[in-house]
Amino acid sequence: KYGVKYDAELSAEAMKEVVKKFKEIYKKETGEDFPQDPFVQLRRAIETVFKSWNNPRAIKYREIHKIPHDMGTAVNVQMMVFGNFGWDSGTGVCFTRNPATGEKELYGEFLPNAQGEDVVAGIRTPYSIKDLKDRLPDVYKQLVKVAELLERHYKDMQDIEFTVEKGKLWLLQTRTGKRTAMAAIKIAVDMAREGIITKEEAIMRVKPEHIQQLLHRQIDPKAKEQHRPIARGLPASPGAAVGKVIFSSEEAEELGKRGEKVILVRPETTPEDIGGMAAAQGILTARGGMTSHAAVVARAMGKPAVVGAEMIHIDLEKEEFRVGDVVVKKGDVITIDGTAGEVYVGELPTIEPKLTSEALELLSWCDEYRKLGIRANADTPEEMRRALEFGAEGVGLTRTENMFVKGGRTDIVYEILLAETEEERRKALEKLIPLQKQDFKEILEVMDGKPVIVRLLDVQFYALVFADPEQLIEQYYKKKYEEGAGSEELMRLENLIHRVRAIRDADPQMGFRACRLGIVYPEVYEAQMRAAIEAAAELKKEGKNPILEIMVPGTAEPNELRFIRRIFEKVLKEVSEKYDVELDVKYGTMIESPRAALLADEMAEICDFFSFGTNDLTQFTFGWSRDDAERAFIHAYLKKKVLPYNPFQTLDDKGVAKLMEWAVKNARKVKPDIELGICGEHGGEPRSIEICHKVGLDYVSASPWRIPVARLVAAQAAIKEKQQKE
Template identity: 45%
Template sequence: MKQTSDTSKTKNTTTSNKFVFNFGRQTDGNATMRELLGGKGANLAEMAAIGLPVPPGFTISTEVCTYFYEHSRSYPKTLSKDVEKAIKLVEDQMGREFGSRDNPLLVSVRSGARDSMPGMMDTILNLGLNDETVQGLSNISGNPRFAWDCYRRFIQMYGDVVMGVQAANDESEEPFHALLDDMKKSLGKELDNELTAEELQELVSRYKLLIKKETGDEFPQDVFQQLWGAIGAVFGSWKNDRAILYRQQYGIPAEWGTAVNIQAMVFGNAGDDSGTGVAFTRDPASGEKVFYGEYLTNAQGEDVVAGVRTPKPISAMAQELPKNFADLEKVRSRLEKHFKDMQDFEFTIENGRLFILQTRNGKRTGLAAIRIAVEMNKEKLIDQKTALLKIPAESVDTLLVPVFDLKAQKVAELICKGLPAGPGAATGRIAFTAAQAEIEARKGNKVILCRSETSPDDLKGMLHSQGILTTRGGVSSHAALVARQLGKVCICGAGDITINYEKKTLTAHGITLKEGDYISINGTTGSVYKGLIESADSEVKRVLEGTMKPEDSYTYQLFQTIMEWSDKHRKLRIRTNADTPAMAQSAVQFGAEGIGLCRTEHMFFEGSRIDDMRQMILAIDGVQRREALKKLLPMQRKDFVGLFRAMGDRPVTIRLLDPPLHEFLPQDDAVRRQLADKLGLPLEFVIDRIKALHEENPMLGCRGCRLGILYPEITEMQAQAIFEAAAEVMGGKNPIKVQPEIMIPLVGFKAELADQLAIVRRIADEVMNKKGVKIKYMVGTMVEVPRAAITADEIAEQAEFFSFGTNDLTQTTLGLSRDDMGMFYDEYQQKEIYSKNPFASLDKTGVGKLMQFAVDNGLRTRKDLKLGICGEHAGDPDSIDFCHKLGLQYVSCSPPRVPIARLAAAQAALRS
């Protein structure tokens, strides 16, 4: 039966009347229509329009997906007729008929989101086969084995995706694969393509019996019933668990929806002069300009990406299928020149004839993204601005991560080698399932996910792992593709390894490792090692530290090129959060232009300092407190001297003490006793004092400016340490022009800032008069509570700068503790209440509006108000883009994030 839709109770809320777009002889779309056609559909239309050999088909738009979910999984009333017309057009172009017993047309049904989501949604191939059409396919092909192979593949995919016949759990074998493996084993055969037509026919019967047993339904014979079942399954897969997880990982909005692409089948399993493959116009792991990919003869596409058979490298096709290889080289060049980016494309060869099934901008590692952008610019394919925008800002981080220490790697025990699919070095405990990887990661352990091959259901485990190792599959398998996108180290096709899921062991060349044992993988070379290997700094870091020459590292040269381009285009200044000279020096090496946040309380955690700090906190009056502060003053002064010298003439923002008391006061009885002994105080006094200082909610307790208002001597000591350190550094043989910026934390009232400001100004004058120097400084506040943002016009009367402390501003605005959100965060993400973690990427519609209000009103009061942001959000590319639009002058992030922030700031400027 053909699908019909009941729209009598619902209204069509789509924005156009056209839901189906053809490609082929008649092409209705192009590459600019990604929002409507999805990435795959838009690119199919574009390739058809420029004359590439694309099998004809049509795309059902993303608007139908939106309608599907808004109308209880029904369709617009005209869709059924539109699909029938589109099928007829494909029939005319292919010279075949959908459902014909004599000359059947078969189609594929695939998803197509606006942004590529490889493997996350469902696909069905060979649709249109039934007990009659399989005979017709056998007759017109003259190859019964081919026909029955297509039929068993179709039943397997349809039974899984549409009818829900799936493995019971992660450790169970997929039931259709189990039947296939049982048959091969009973016949003494290893490969799928060794099965005869008669054996495949028997396998089809077993598959249908399995479906009847598991679902209670017969496998459908009506081809239009099959088609609408597949369409519904693809739309339905937009909200499956792995698609939701993937969207959350990459910030893809749920409201975008997916398109569905229906395309005429061409057959790579039609014989030895047929095949299928996946190719990249450049190496997606390294970025090198080489033809990269793999193929299988007498196979269909899922054989390559699923990793069931380990394919051949694309270079081997030059000898095996030379004409097709030459044609592919031409397609490779044409795709890059037309799309202006590295392309990942799928192809099929049917009886010697080449077809291109899809193309997309290829997923790549961070190193590859940078190399491809730089080299395409040199080749004059793209300009500098386009090159910068093509690099995910987070990619820069992959150039800075550690690699294996060469000495440690040389003495490590090599287990085997596989295919290098995601560069870098990773070591961790073996986990054989996604669930186990997650368990280990939550314990704080590093993990290597080891699988025969991965599937989209393994995504959560891959996210929790440092690296992925598979025994089957190649460099375009699911594992490799997703690992590169996640920035994970990956080795595929390590065929010498045998994994026994039941015994939870991994064996190669007489070496057996158990789940939980350490294993190390080098995704650049493909080497797998027993045990844990120490890592070494990246080439970029070694050059920056002077232990390697720049000319000896092409990686560093690429890094430097991108940084120079970024600095040329960005408007935002990039500062760092640093509490020690070592952190400051590291940040300067990465390009930091100042310190945007020095957390002075962090300076007291080292060595015996914390006990002196505790003595100050436990003081019962000003006299005792001042005695303790005398010990802390020289420590603070020395720290600030080190910071000022490390930063040179760059600005340094110092936040006055902001200690939640529970972070300093000991909770353990033994530590309390040691503290009492060291300070010469009775244990009972220490215990009673700690109880007296107890806070129900330390995050909202006596901290920030409240501490300085209650105990002004604390503010006096810190101000004295800052200005005396500045005076010391400005004098001597090598004077430095210091630029201290003193930040008063947790201000919510203008009077709070005025109180602390008066102390800072008084101490500054006293030190400058005593030392005979003039220190240019600023005093401002951290905007981290909603009241500060709402009363920004008043607070700006006192403050010379605002620095948004968005960690606490997020907590106080959302009424949410970032330490406790783990109790419900997964559920909130699953239900897509949170599209992103609000502590990792700014909540622009909530917290962002408060920031906008503060900026606008603060500038009305003080036109020269300096505006910045510090904290974790300042290293997030999406948040940096928002800060650029907001008109901030700088962002301040952790030292390793400085290069990412430089690139993200440039991209924000270019986009605006």
């Protein structure tokens, strides 16, 4: 209207007109004239600041950041300086270090002849702070000096707002600057090196999320702004992955061998899918929760996964899935974001993960402070190598389920499954022992000199090969009517359905699994222990130093441990004699049921170690199945404030932690040197690790990808404790 680009160019007349307009708007909205008394104006301005404490955005902000609502705010009243007094005036914002990379350099923007709003509003394009050096060299020199001074004073990178009025520098505000994960770590480490802060302070300043963010390939945030996900599921395993959609594990494995990038898409996965999962870039399932097979294995492999994406309808026969109108066919490229639980059509650009040299340095400092040991939950030599790279001091949990099915061993599982007598089962198991011995040798060799806890079989045999018995029934009827299968084939299926229905658990989590299997079918645990202990014996013979610990899952009663211990001792003796070698193998149990925790003193008498399985312990303490809870009601509980957080993600400090404390105290009373750890997923979660430290565990064990975070949090917990004592 006035033919100018910036407000500074407006004439006095035009300004008067604008002021008039503003006054009219004020009167219309408030019903009174704009006050002309400067004191009234000031008073109103102060009131407005106070009132802003209760606007919805402020309330939301406080809720997110857990700031109490009754804390209140202050108002500073001070003289105004003007950046729009001419071209030797101006205003700017600067960071004392680069907030994106952490480099030590003045970083920011400057706008000459302007006020602060002009920078914020983005009407004029500001100059880089470097330009200030040429335009107002004295001011720039002063700013550099002040920046240094403020940083030394506040001991952190500062975000400074300043105004220059006729060549004179005024600081309007300084505060700790926001920064990226990478910058946060670099700044903390650099400042400790520069002597501005101590190593302890550097450790306390880095947040677990900072470390975590470095460890996963992410979708480029810019690309995310431009695309919408076609489906959402649970963020089961973080990171981004791009690949061709493949619906069969065998095919994924084949393509993987040829170097193709694929995303394995399944209704849900079973141990039989491990090969395909390993070969895929990422996993997408339509069913299952945060502890479904797909989720647990993906996290252990460090592979991005989105699970339980119920919006996608998979048609395995047509090899396609649908979301609403969108059809994604085999071979189409998709991108999944396991951090957010999102699925995109097409290839989105991603950012590489890496632990920076500063992160590595920081973590080495952490190791000086922390009291908790750090172990890994890892099942394969590859995972263990990764864990060692990340700083694991041992393996807290090796699951053995996969050793029953990998490399074509499924046939043996069917043999066990269909066996009618102990002899038949033993015969089938005999075939497994040499194969599993080899598996154990590989593992113990990678971890040579470091403890490896081997958990005995935890799931029922049928669950090793069928995800869902209902599929059998569908298959049966389909075969019967559509394919006209031969009567032999149908008979076989019918038999299998009967068999599985008869042994299927009504409540799998509380069913016939874990050590119950090893008591009803002692030959199974005997075979597993023989394979593991013989592996250790052979390595010892070869001059290696295998440190094997055998762990019994799912105990609730000390007699269970006594029963299996008799088999353990028999096998240990037999193997020692066979190889003529002295073996020191520890025997212990998971503490997964409330009863095991309550009877910890009696359990401790029979054990060399405990490992808290806090996922099951949480399930049973609450009486909630995790899958059902996360599917059906945890969300409502959080929304309705019935729960402050999801106890399957963060250890429940009121119930589960109480049981753990009780168990630790009573176990140590009976056996002071008993080794106590945690191998539930909580072992990798920051707030839970702090509880583990407080409760007095010896170590936490987490999937390899969570180990760096665990090292940080363990150090922070130790430092906090030290500070509280001082």
